Amino acid sequence: MTRRCADWAALDLSLAPAGGPVAFCGDLGPESLLAAYRAGLYPFPAADPMLRDLNEALFEEQVADGRVALVGREDIDPYAVSWWSPDPRPVLPVAGMRLGRTLAKQVRNRAPWSTSLNRAFGEVVEACREGREPRWLTKELVDSLALLHESGWALSAEVWEDDALVGGVFGVRAGAVLSLDSMFHRRSNAAKVAVADLAARFGQVGGVLLDTQWDSPQTRGIGAGPLPRTRYLDLLHTSPDLPPPAAHPLPARRLAG
Known part of the structure; x- marks a missing residue:
């Protein structure tokens, strides 16, 4: 049935x-x-x-x-x-998200970067689609994500160099979990900075985990580790919906500690 x-x-x-x-x-x-x-x-x-x-x-x-x-x-x-719904699930505890020493130095010393939330959701999604095959971000999925963004469930974090978008990440929040769908960069490590920014903002409203969905060297490189599916589902089913994170622009160097 x-x-x-x-x-x-x-x-x-x-x-x-x-x-x-x-x-x-x-x-x-x-x-x-x-x-x-x-x-x-x-x-x-x-x-x-x-x-x-x-x-x-x-x-x-x-x-x-x-x-x-x-x-x-x-x-x-x-x-x-x-x-x-993989088992185990690759996740990143919000409280454990840290920029490595080299990247923290880069963020402190290079031309100033700023971060934002939901300033350019559509641009981030389209940048994540560019040149990727197979193109799993189909038009139907993108259209539904745009509607979830309008209602506050789908979020994007952006990294800016002056007025240029140089990196970003987007995903869907559910309770204390934010599931990351895709990320991109146009400057070295800008995607990692976007993830760190999203983790910081989500943690401030009570978020617990970023779900990276797929286990890969790239996701391990930002600190993701395995969590049994039963524990992941327990958190989803027991955590209340949270308010949306703050969206105002912030300096990226704050993430360097």
Whole structure:
């Protein structure tokens, strides 16, 4: 039996795959997207029909025997979007986010950088799309993220050199967790500074974790480490919604200690 996509909370992730998709659902609308983040999942849309067909070919047997869920209305192609909830989850404690010694020196000594929140959400998302294949940031997903941004759930942090945008990160907040979708840089280490800025601002309103979603050398390089999925889900399910972080511009050098 299928469920409406917004009912992600009814999905039992206790026995879901640890390192592959846990569900397929084609509904990328903003309500479905936010409900999925609140339930501990994030989307990976197929960038083209070939990748959509690959999803079905690789996972239809696991869907048939119930190891991977098929969620949503039958009139929306589920295999167009896979949904993930890794175990363990790579996370970065907000309180533990620090710039390394070399980067802190760079931030103190180079031409002054400033940071902001939500000043250029659309520009950050588009910069994260540039030159990346497969392009999982599809137009449908970007449109839904823009609507979540308008309602205060999707956030971006920006790094500026004078009036030039040189780095940024964006993600979706759910309770005490902020799930980072993507980041970019046009100056060395500007993305790390954006993450540090977002961690500082989110921590000031009670945020606990930044979720980096994918385990990689890049995410480990900013301090992410593994957290069992059960503990990650417990935090999501027990933490209240927080007020949005402060958005006023701030000097980046404050992050250098």
